[in-house]
Amino acid sequence: xxxxxxxxxxxxxxxxxxxxxxxxxxxxxxxxxxxxxxxxxxxxxxxxxxxxxxxxxxxxxxxxxxxxxxxxxxxxxxxxxxxxxxxxxxxxxxxxxxxxxxxxxxxxxxxxxxxxxxxxxxxx
Numbered sequence: 566x567x568x569x570x571x572x573x574x575x576x577x578x579x580x581x582x583x584x585x586x587x588x589x590x591x592x593x594x595x596x597x598x599x600x601x602x603x604x605x606x607x608x609x610x611x612x613x614x615x616x617x618x619x620x621x622x623x624x625x626x627x628x629x630x631x632x633x634x635x636x637x638x639x640x641x642x643x644x645x646x647x648x649x650x651x652x653x654x655x656x657x658x659x660x661x662x663x664x665x666x667x668x669x670x671x672x673x674x675x676x677x678x679x680x681x682x683x684x685x686x687x688x689x
Contacts, residue, residue: 570634597623
């Protein structure tokens with residue numbers, strides 16, 4: 566992990582109402598985590614509010630981290646992994662995804678739905 570990213574995450578943690586940024590070196594992931602304490606006294610509205618707040622914070626800061634340090638959002642990472650699994654099972658492009666130029670018989674191909682530009686919270 567880049568030292569300036571680590572410092573920025575620690576500084577952000579000092580301002581968070583709850584939750585904190587963390588780093589998983591095995592997956593090279595920047596995470597936003599929060600422990601919910603409440604047990605039997607936690608009502609559904611509190612749980613929903615907490616999950617919503619964590620999602621909003623994570624969504625806001627992943628874009629900022631990506632813009633400054635590069636990487637990939639978890640959403641993009643999961644979509645990429647799903648696409649790779651699909652391609653492992655059937656690597657042939659479907660006929661609906663192929664474009665043929667009229668009259669030439671030439672296959673113009675289809676663009677991959679995967680982006681080649683890094684964008685997210687996965688560090689490389």
